[in-house]
Amino acid sequence: MLASEARHGVDQALWSRFNDLLVAWLVENQAKQDRTSVRLDVEIDRYTREYEHEKTKIDQEYRPALEDAIRRGESADSGTWAEYREKIRLLQTQLIAEVKATSATVLREVVLATVG
Secondary structure (H helix, E strand, O other), rough: OOOHHHHHOOOHHHHHHHHHHHHHHHHHHHHHHHHHHHHHHHHHHHHHHHHHHHHHHHHHHHHHHHHHHHHOOOOOOOOOHHHHHHHHHHHHHHHHHHHHHOOOOOOHHHHHHOOO
């Protein structure tokens, strides 16, 4: 033991124990972060998949009417386009409500912080 260590009551065994505990904590903390990342990825993938599925249905439903509106020269503010955009907006609103109600990860806090 070094003289400076002895004066402060720190010996090699104490430093070794401190180091072992610190390393164990760092390893566990990294494992927790990894599990959190996996859970977040799974949750984002699920919400994205559900949203894309529903949006695709809306797109397919409105595609013929939107093509007709384009052929007729209707503006992007026309009734057909406005109706389509409103359906998409409603879908987005429903997604936000679902995340707020069901998210079990930090995603919920992020959504609450950004859109209320």
